[in-house]
Amino acid sequence: MQFIRNVRLSSGGEIICFALFNIKSHPSATLVEASTYSLQTVAKLFCNIITWTSHLAAMKSAHVFADSPEKIEVKILDQPIPTPGPNDVVIKVVVSGTNPKDWKLPIYWRGPQGINTGDDIAGYVHMVGKDVTGFRVGDRVAAFHEMTKPWGSFAEYALAWEKATFHIPLHTTFEEAATIPLAAMTAALALFHGLGLPEPWVGDVSQARRDAQAGGVVIYGAASAVGAFAIKLLKRASIHPIIAVAGRGIPFVETIIDRSKGDTVIDYRGGEKAVVDSLKAAIPSGQKLLYAFDAVSENGSYQNIVQALDPRGNLALILPGLTGEGIPPTVNWGMTSVSTVHGSPFDLGDFGYAWFRLFTLGLKEGWLSGHPYEVLPGGLGSVQKGLENLRDGKASAVKYVYRIAETEGL
Numbered sequence: 502m503q504f505i506r507n508v509r510l511s512s513g514g515e516i517i518c519f520a521l522f523n524i525k526s527h528p529s530a531t532l533v534e535a536s537t538y539s540l541q542t543v544a545k546l547f548c549n550i551i552t553w554t555s556h557l558a559a560m561k562s563a564h565v566f567a568d569s570p571e572k573i574e575v576k577i578l579d580q581p582i583p584t585p586g587p588n589d590v591v592i593k594v595v596v597s598g599t600n601p602k603d604w605k606l607p608i609y610w611r612g613p614q615g616i617n618t619g620d621d622i623a624g625y626v627h628m629v630g631k632d633v634t635g636f637r638v639g640d641r642v643a644a645f646h647e648m649t650k651p652w653g654s655f656a657e658y659a660l661a662w663e664k665a666t667f668h669i670p671l672h673t674t675f676e677e678a679a680t681i682p683l684a685a686m687t688a689a690l691a692l693f694h695g696l697g698l699p700e701p702w703v704g705d706v707s708q709a710r711r712d713a714q715a716g717g718v719v720i721y722g723a724a725s726a727v728g729a730f731a732i733k734l735l736k737r738a739s740i741h742p743i744i745a746v747a748g749r750g751i752p753f754v755e756t757i758i759d760r761s762k763g764d765t766v767i768d769y770r771g772g773e774k775a776v777v778d779s780l781k782a783a784i785p786s787g788q789k790l791l792y793a794f795d796a797v798s799e800n801g802s803y804q805n806i807v808q809a810l811d812p813r814g815n816l817a818l819i820l821p822g823l824t825g826e827g828i829p830p831t832v833n834w835g836m837t838s839v840s841t842v843h844g845s846p847f848d849l850g851d852f853g854y855a856w857f858r859l860f861t862l863g864l865k866e867g868w869l870s871g872h873p874y875e876v877l878p879g880g881l882g883s884v885q886k887g888l889e890n891l892r893d894g895k896a897s898a899v900k901y902v903y904r905i906a907e908t909e910g911l
């Protein structure tokens with residue numbers, strides 16, 4: 502049984518090989534027992550043939566080509582099915598999620614074949630590398646594909662590090678699971694690495710938690726996927742009041758904040774002065790606002806925040822290349838990069854490993870749930886539509902997801 506996990510197979514082959522390898526343990530298989538050795542040899546040969554043919558097998562993969570934001574084109578190409586490195590998992594993608602970077606990245610990161618920028622995978626484990634210990638063929642999982650690398654989630658099969666893969670409970674649908682990996686991990690990094698807030702398992706000994714509980718934590722962009730996950734994780738860490746900033750997504754934000762614990766939401770559509778005044782008014786009387794996560798980081802968002810933040814406060818931003826213009830030099834600010842869980846630009850792989858496993862627990866126990874989603878019909882054929890919607894700012898409190906089996910021709 503053990504070595505079947507390391508054999509590369511096509512889906513049908515998995516079932517037949519599983520049967521061949523397990524037939525000897527069937528209680529009524531006495532005749533087969535006698536010829537176990539030869540049966541195993543046949544099974545190995547059979548599986549090698551399947552392995553070989555699965556390398557040749559092609560799959561559909563959607564690749565993004567973009568010269569500029571206005572010129573996004575998604576083409577569906579035939580690609581070989583990926584094979585895992587020692588610590589990789591190949592996943593048969595049931596549902597892929599989408600993130601804003603999926604249309605932004607190809608403008609700067611081009612190749613003759615475009616790039617499959619999908620990074621949120623939900624599906625069944627199809628193959629595992631030889632050193633993988635936590636997953637078996639057939640497991641229901643979600644995973645965060647390594648950004649900019651081949652074999653992303655806009656395809657029938659995708660590749661993920663074992664460290665960035667996590668089990669999903671039976672009650673979690675693949676659609677819900679596909680909303681989680683990249684965005685929820687970004688939120689965890691911003692709060693518990695960028696801002697240095699205590700993680701939920703830290704007991705009641707943290708001064709940072711006491712400071713945050715006194716002055717509150719701002720989540721700017723609370724209806725965004727990253728912002729909403731940040732709210733769920735703050736709640737898990739017993740940190741309130743949460744001072745959320747949102748617009749069209751306010752009705753959704755009301756469903757995830759806890760007004761009984763002092764949480765509140767501010768409408769950014771009221772303009773800069775109204776937002777700054779409301780931020781100041783939301784800080785509990787006599788306290789200092791020391792923590793803010795800006796999950797927007799554009800259109801004046803952090804310039805608004807710093808007008809309410811204590812000069813010695815902590816600020817986590819989310820967009821690369823920001824100069825921090827307008828942020829007082831005494832503020833401890835930094836950029837959150839979800840790529841750090843894959844070791845770039847610095848290595849937070851263990852942070853990622855720990856938190857992805859905690860996501861499984863959160864889903865199981867109910868303190869973590871996916872973002873609201875919309876299934877765009879047509880599978881990979883709708884990736885273009887999803888990217889254009891994100892580019893055009895149409896997404897409000899929603900993730901676009903694709904059911905791969907709906908792709909034309911599959």
Ligand SMILES: NC(=O)c1ccc[n+]([C@@H]2O[C@H](COP(=O)([O-])OP(=O)(O)OC[C@H]3O[C@@H](n4cnc5c(N)ncnc54)[C@H](OP(=O)(O)O)[C@@H]3O)[C@@H](O)[C@H]2O)c1
Pocket residue numbers: 600601602683684687721722723724725726727728746747748749750751769796797799800802819820821837838839840891896897898899
């Ligand atoms: N650095 C990293 O590693 C990293 C990782 C993930 C994401 N990101 C970036 O982070 C941003 C958010 O990503 P996401 O996936 O969470 O996006 P998303 O869910 O698609 O964000 C859409 C939401 O943004 C909100 N929003 C837009 N402008 C706002 C403003 N001025 N104030 C408050 N809310 C505003 C909207 O709120 P309303 O509906 O309320 O209007 C909308 O619901 C994107 O720019 C993305 O590229 C960076």
